[in-house]
Amino acid sequence: MWKLFDVVPPILQSLGKVKNPWPNVDAHSGAILVHYGMKEFTYYTVLFGVSRALGVLSALCWSRAIGFPLERPKSVTSQWLFNFIEQKNG
Numbered sequence: 001m002w003k004l005f006d007v008v009p010p011i012l013q014s015l016g017k018v019k020n021p022w023p024n025v026d027a028h029s030g031a032i033l034v035h036y037g038m039k040e041f042t043y044y045t046v047l048f049g050v051s052r053a054l055g056v057l058s059a060l061c062w063s064r065a066i067g068f069p070l071e072r073p074k075s076v077t078s079q080w081l082f083n084f085i086e087q088k089n090g
Contacts, residue, residue, distance in 0.1 A: 004031060 004027050012021035026048055033044065066084060 004028065 005022070008027060009021040012018040026044075029048060029051070030044055033047070038047075066081075
């Protein structure tokens with residue numbers, strides 16, 4: 001997958017319309033889907049959207065479980081969560 005960083009930027013730069021030619025998470029996800037045989041490209045946007053929705057849903061579940069508002073997953077570390085639970089349980 002890291003080959004994407006070598007191959008994709010020059011191709012996108014040659015188009016002349018792309019501001020940021022570096023591959024994002026969708027490029028990696030697309031490469032994985034092709035590798036596993038998912039070649040119906042019209043479904044990619046749906047799959048990316050569903051995966052992002054599941055990420056937000058899991059964050060929402062955690063926030064409700066510990067009584068906090070919705071947070072970005074990177075805003076709380078696992079260690080912070082363990083410490084928080086330990087403090088709550090006394």
